[in-house]
Amino acid sequence: MPAPHFDYLAPTTIDEAVAALVKGGKDARVMAGGTDLMVKIRHRALFPKQIISLKKIDGLDAITFDEKSGLTIGATALLADVASDPMIREHYPTVAEAAESTANVQVRNMGTVVGNLCNASPSADNAPTLIALGATVNITGPSGTRSMPLDEFFSGPGMTALKDGEIVTSVFVPTPPAGTGTAYISVSQRGQLDCSAIGLGAKVTMDGNRCTDARIVVGACAPVPLRTKDAEKMLIGQELTDDVIRNAAQKASEETSPIDDVRATAAYRYKVTTVITIRALTDARKMAQRKQ
Structure with missing residues (x-):
């Protein structure tokens, strides 16, 4: 089935892209890579009249x-480039791992x-680790630029805090403190060919054995x-023993509100969340101990 017709715009500056988005209104959509957007268009879940590509904007x-401030990933930086970037692999290995866990090579x-x-999917592979690391998104719109914490960016499935005419230009990840360890674990039915049934990002900062x-x-x-x-509070100020980690993992599972869908049942998600939280916190603890 052919895709619906739309106009394709390729502005060369972010100001031009914002102006085109404002002019197009609800009939316009911004495209970075297009791997989610074009699928929705082909499946007739979206019917935009204009696609505004960011690919020709220099520097995005x-x-x-x-080392002092942190990492900035531009809006059109490819998942493959993030996964293979030597600076990210050295200083933010879990960010690279999450990018490498996303979908397939193509x-x-x-x-x-x-x-x-x-795209604001609840199962987005890159969100848990970036939120755990305290990432912020940089946004440009008709009223200028602003930043906001990534954990405040999502408002529901497919919904974000972006206002009319606003575009995310980059995501910023601060430099982790000394003694910080991270981990990302995802579970899906068909590995990287399928969306995650559960994904979990963890970060711990340690002083000696105390979190x-x-x-x-x-x-x-x-x-x-x-x-x-609530699970995070159970870790802070404590010695990260196996028992403390297990109790926090159980609390983390209790805080979730999973549903039954084609990828997993709610009961499965509750149980597996506990298991992978234990694994992620244990891995993060090991990394943190090495980096003190």
Whole structure:
């Protein structure tokens, strides 16, 4: 079945893209890689009259890192480039792992991290780790630029906090403190050929054996990627023993609100969330101990 007809615009500056989006209104859609957008159009889930591509905007594909401030991933930086970038693999290995876990080679060679976030799927592979690391999104719109924490960006399945005419230009990840370890684990029926039935990002910062900060973010088990804040509180200030990790993992599972769908049942998600939270926190603890 052929895709519906639409006009294709390729602005060369972000200001031109914002102006085109404002002019197009609800009939316009922004495209970074297009791996999610074009599928929806072909399946007739969306009927945009205009597609505004960001590909020709100079600099939006940049990946930059500064040891003092952190990592910036531009809106058109490919998943494959994020997964293979040596700076990311050294300083943010879990960000690279999450990008490499997204879909398959063909999708990673076209899709982008920012596009994956803006699609706002609760199962987005890149969201849990980035939220765990305290990432923010940089946004440009008719009123200028602004930034917001990534964990406030999602408002529901397929919905974000973007206002009319706004475009995410990059995602910023601060430099983790010394003694910080991270982990990302995803579970799906067919590996990378399928969306995650559950995805989980964890971060712990340790001083000796004591946890000074922690984040646990679960994907595909709530309407948005979910921080399990009660479970996090059970870790902070504690010695990260196996018992403490197991109790926090159980609490993390209890904080989720999964549903039955084609990928997994709610009961399965509750049980497996506990299991992979234990694994992720254990892996993050090992990394944190190495980095002290």
